[in-house]
Amino acid sequence: MAAADNVFALCHIALTKAVTYKSVPKRYVNELVTHFDADPVSFSRAIQNVALQLIPQFRRDPASERGMKVIVAVLDELKKKVSTFDSENDIKNILRTVVAIMKLMLQGCEAKEKPTRLGCVWMLERLIAMNFCDVLDIPDHIFTKMIENTKVLLKDKYSPVRYFSIHLAAKLNMLEEIEKVMNYDPLQDVRKQAVNLMPMNEKTKICIGGRLCDKEESVRQAACKRLQEVLFSELPLEIRREIVSLSVKDRSEKIRDEARKIISSFFSWFKQEAHKEEAQEYEAIVYFTTLLEINTLEKKYQREVTKCIKLVCETIVSPADLSELLKQVLFPSLCSAINTPGKNTQSSISKTSMLLLRVITEYLKGSHEEILEKVIPDVDLLCQLVLFYQQQPDLFFAQNMILISYCIDRGEEFSRQKLLDTYREVCFKLPLAVPEVNASAQIEDAYNCVGQTDYFYYRAQDVLSLSVSLIKQLQKEYETEFCRIMIEIINEIRDPLIAPIEDENIRVFVEDTQRPPSMLEKREALLGKITELDDEIEALENEKERLIDRGEYSDAIKVKQQYEEVLQQVNKMEEELNHLEHEILLILYRSLMLHSEMLRNSKQGDIDADASEIINTLIYPAFKFTDTYIPCLAIESLGLHCLLKYDRCREYLYIFKTVLDKKEDTLIEFLALRAVLDFFMVFEILKEDEDEMIQDNDEDLSCSGQTVFAIAASYLDSNNSYMQALTCEGLCKLLLLEKIKHGEPVLTKLLLLFFDQDSPDSIKQVLHVFFTHYSLLCEKNAMCLAESFKMVLSVITNQLNKTEIGSFQTLDLSQVNLNRIFSFVFLYLNPDYLREHAKFTPTVNLHFNMFYYLSKETLNNLTFSQAKIYPRMIAQANFYSFTPKESYLAAKLLNKLAKEIKDKTCLNSIQKAIEITIEKDKKFAAVLDPELEEHMEDLYEESINLAASFIQKLHSQDPNKILTPFKSATKKAEESDDPIESSSEDYDMPAKRIISSSDQTPAKKRFKSSK
Structure with missing residues (x-):
């Protein structure tokens, strides 16, 4: 032991x-x-x-x-x-x-x-x-x-x-x-x-590959390093594509480098294997592109894959190998399509080879033009190939072939003219099909489409846009020629609509002379005849019934025969009308697309009378085909036309007003709304029309900018999130551009939308960025934000104070979360914050302005919700920023509040404010300034009137609307009666002051414990 x-x-x-x-x-x-x-x-x-x-x-x-x-x-x-x-x-x-x-x-x-x-x-x-x-x-x-x-x-x-x-x-x-x-x-x-x-192993590399999309840089980098242990060709398809995407688009240079190491190691491996298998080294890039399976490539990867292939050309594969690949494989495969016309085009050259051919050609054109000249076919053959591939159903081939052909341009007049003729031919002959109208999907596409990119084209409009932009590039030395060439093309396409066509049965009268009708006139004539024959059919039907009732059967049989003959005529005419309308729609579709692209590539002042004449012959007829995609193209084209000339904008503004008045959230409304918002940004319509209002009974087709602006702003309440987002973005830009003289009502609606818990995240992000910068640009903006804040408070308290069921329904105080709103605005208008970050030196203390408003509203509404809410928010004001005179006036108001307010929580908040003012009074001896008090009283009255006007307008627009931005999404009514929640995470901080922490992730993302 x-x-x-x-x-x-x-x-x-x-x-x-x-x-x-x-x-x-x-x-x-x-x-x-x-x-x-x-x-x-x-x-x-x-x-x-x-x-x-x-x-x-x-x-x-x-x-x-x-x-x-x-x-x-x-x-x-x-x-x-x-x-x-x-x-x-x-x-x-x-x-x-x-x-x-x-x-x-x-x-x-x-x-x-x-x-x-x-x-x-x-x-x-x-x-x-x-x-x-x-x-x-x-x-x-x-x-x-x-x-x-x-x-x-x-x-x-x-x-x-x-x-x-x-x-x-x-x-x-x-x-x-x-x-x-x-x-x-x-x-x-x-x-x-x-x-x-x-x-x-086989299973875990998929899991590791999933972390390539992690939000944190260090995790993505670790995943890239681990995947370097596996050969690129042995990775699953989705991970290969993600690596390619990271190699060019990730924000971190370290991660881009790690992803590129995976790609580089693949080419090193192929080089070693090529010697063993007696393959050519230049085949590595073909195999690499094949591994990405271009045929099924999703849109989110298309641009990145194109950039990555170009990166491989620049950093890994030598120009000599690229030249050999073009000479031995890609160009022969491309040209085999016209050498063997009976052979299927897609089997002659794959989408992978076509994309690779285009990227390599563009790269050599920019960096090693002398190498490209030795291997590229002549301009005649390239133009022939363009016309061949543009007939194929898959527009991917037309897109890439057009871009390949443009690489032959070396500034020579002959080659440029040949290319110009070819692109003109594409404008004429590219196969088209008028798309069906699918409002929700097409609005989403239109909202997300921000310009030409390296995405693979799937719309004929994109190919036409590419052709027109290349025509513009070919004519960049002669800019005035571009519009002339495009107008010639458009006129030639639309001529059948207005030029007479031979018809044996139909004639039209022009100035008392008969002539054959144009396609549009023939359509109107056919519609008129069919209407007449329909009336005749109805009359014969009634006559037949009458004869049968009278027992005159032989006469009834004759009438029936007449009825059948007329019916056959109607059926034949309807067949002819359908065929004619189909041709008209195709002509309008092609003409309007080309007209839109011409306007997109034009500058103000470039368009002439011919372009205006096209409007009259294309736009007005297009609006008659109401159930098709054509009116959408027409309104888009008209919007682009109006952006180039102020006079045209004023002339055609009534058309946009008519479209926007529908309030049906259709694609044509989205395009009209986008155009109108652009008008207000480019032109001074609102300032010129500030005092001009058109009466409801005015039959003139003109309208004021103020009226159209009010209609456009009303789309903030649209049920379509993309239309709502478009309106929100447009109004933010107009406020930043100072295009709206009295912006308080608009800013108030944006604040309501920002604090609405049901608003889409995209809108909240836009508004967060907007509010972060808006009050910092000038003092006028900061004062406008303060007034809008008061209007928001008036809307809330008005709704809370209503006892009868009417325009606004009663809300329980437990459902209201005001701390988010107060903290947000007090923070953005803090004098210290403005002095540090604003582009101006503040001369007005907006915290004192808001303090005075809150205090006076509380004293004037002691029996209403203001007396329960406002005093508790007063403590958020920066009392240390008050001048001695402002502090003296603040102390006077606070002492009145302390006598009148009975709620303990409110009294505690007021007492804190009083202690600060007493501390300041000890340092600075001040007396009451009557002029300051009178000035603040005037400002208070103005704020009250402005808020009352805004609330009245809300009542008139939607009497039954319940305002919901202030209902707490997480707080239960039984937890507290307090409308004010104190939470540091309950409001958004200014962007300049955000300190992101990579270690903080919402706890809800933690996986649940297994049972």
């Missing part, structure tokens, strides 16, 4: 001395091994006892971690001695010691204290890493318990515990649990460690 106590004490002494060293001292490790040989049982007890003392201080006291490392080193030495033992009893002694420590650590993993759990999981990870299973027969129940504990530890609230648990899970081969942590853990370091420790 004495010997045992001696070993127990000696172990404590050795460990106590060992922890004084920063590194593990070998001498004390050997001494502890000697103690184990002397008495294994006492040694085991001593080690467990020391561990129990060290673990609660793990990572808090450096000595604790040093002591744990010494214990690990001792156990490692004992493991090495196992092979030297001959006695089974000696091996069992080591086994008992290791199992006892493991059990102790497993118990500690369930402790409530964070350091204890952390120390135990750290120790277990070290024990598993030493692979005791190779030399000792550790019981299975130990590992079963360890796996169960690890599953719980991976979801621990303390992030360091989760971090070390990942190591333990990796040692225990818990792949499913590691995958969950890698996808859902809120801490980036834990996700990154999960990526680093996940074993690489």
Whole structure:
């Protein structure tokens, strides 16, 4: 017993001395091994006892971690001695010691204290890493318990515990649990460690590839590094595409470099394999592009894949190899289509080869034009190929072939004229089909389309747009010629609509002379004849019924024969009308698309009388085909035309007003709304028409800009989120451009929309950026924001104070969350904030302005909701920024409030404000300034009148509307009656003051514990 106590004490002494060293001292490790040989049982007890003392201080006291490392080193030495033992009893002694420590650590993993759990999981990870299973027969129940504990530890609230648990899970081969942590853990370091420790196999490389889209840079970088262990061609298709995308678009240069290393390693591998398989090195880029499967490439990857192929051309493949590839493979494959006209075009050259051909050609054109000249076909053959491929159903071939042909342009007059003639021919002969109207999908496309990109074309309009833009490039030295060429093309296409066509049965009278009708005139004539014959059919039907009722069957049979003859005529005419309308629609579709693209590529002043004449012969007829896509093109074309000339904008503004008045959220309304908002940005329509309003009984087809603006602004309440977002963005731009003279009502509606919990995230993001910058541009904007804030408060309190069911319904105070609104506006208008970030020097203290308004409203409405809400918000004002005179007036108002207010919470808030004003009065002696009080009273009256006018307008627009921006999405009514919630996360901070933390992720993204 004495010997045992001696070993127990000696172990404590050795460990106590060992922890004084920063590194593990070998001498004390050997001494502890000697103690184990002397008495294994006492040694085991001593080690467990020391561990129990060290673990609660793990990572808090450096000595604790040093002591744990010494214990690990001792156990490692004992493991090495196992092979030297001959006695089974000696091996069992080591086994008992290791199992006892493991059990102790497993118990500690369930402790409530964070350091204890952390120390135990750290120790277990070290024990598993030493692979005791190779030399000792550790019981299975130990590992079963360890796996169960690890599953719980991976979801621990303390992030360091989760971090070390990942190591333990990796040692225990818990792949499913590691995958969950890698996808859902809120801490980036834990996700990154999960990526680093996940074993690489067929299944796990898909999981690791999924982290390429992680929001944190370090996790994406770790995933890229891990995927470098796998050959690019052996990765799943989606991951290959994501790597290609990251290599060109990721914001982090480090991640772009890591992704490019994966691509570079593929080309190095191919180069080595090419020598073995006797393949050509230039085939590497073909194989690389083939691996991306261009035929099924999603739109989100199309631009990035194109950029990546160009990057490969620039940085990996030599120009000589690219030239050889063009000469030996790609150009022969391209030209084989016209050499063997009976052969299917798509089998002659694949989409992969076509894209690769275009990218390489464009790259050589920009960097090594002399190499390209040696291999590219002559201009005649290229133009012939353009006309051949533009007839194919897949517009991808036409798009790329047109771009390839443009690379032959070297400034020579002959080649430019040849290309110009070819692109003109494309404008004439590109196969078209008028699309069906699908409002929701087409509005989304129109909203997201921000200009020409490297996406693969799927609309004929895109190919025509490309052709027109290249015609513009060819004529860049003669800009005035561009409009003339386009007008000639459009006139030639639309001539059948207005030129007489021979018809034996139809004639039209023009100035008392007969002539053959145009297509449009023939359509009107056919419609008139069909209407007449329909009336005749109805009359014959009635006559037949009358004769049958009278029993005159023979006459009824004759009438029936006449009826059938007329019906056949109607059917024949309707057939002819349908065919004619189809031709008219195709002509209008092609003409309007070309007209729109011409206007997009024109400058103000370039268009002439011919372009205006086209409007009359295309736009007005197009509006008659109401159920087709044609009116949408017409309104878009008219909008572009009006943007080029102010007079045209004023002349045709009534058409846009007529379209917007429908309020049906259709595609034509979206296009009209976009055009109208552009008008207000480009021209000074609102300022010129400020005092000009058209009466409702005015029959003139003109209208004021103010009227149209009011209609456009009303689309803020649209049910279509894209129309709502477009209106929101347009109004924000108009406010920033100072195009709206009295912007308070508009700004108020934007504030209401911003605080509406049901507003789409895209709108909230736009408004957050807008409000961050708006008040910093000039003091007028800041004052406008303050007035709008008062109007928002008036709307809220008006709604809360209503007791009768009418225009506004009563809301319970428990449903209102005003802290978000108050904190937001007080923060953005803080004098200190404006002085630091604004582009002007503030001369008006807007916090005092709002304080005065809140105080006066409270005193004037002591029995209403203002008296319960406003006093508690007063404390948010920056009283230290008040001048001595303002502080004196503020103290006067605060003392009145303290006498009148009975609510304890309000009184506490007021008392805090009074203490600040008293502190300032001690420093500055001030007296009441009557002029300041009179001035503030005038401002208060103006604010009241402005708010009353705005509320009255809201009543008149929608009497039954309930304002919902102020209902709390998460707060339950039974929790509190307080309309004011104090939460630091409840409002958006200014963008300049946001400090993002990569370690903070919403807790809701954590994975749920498995049952």
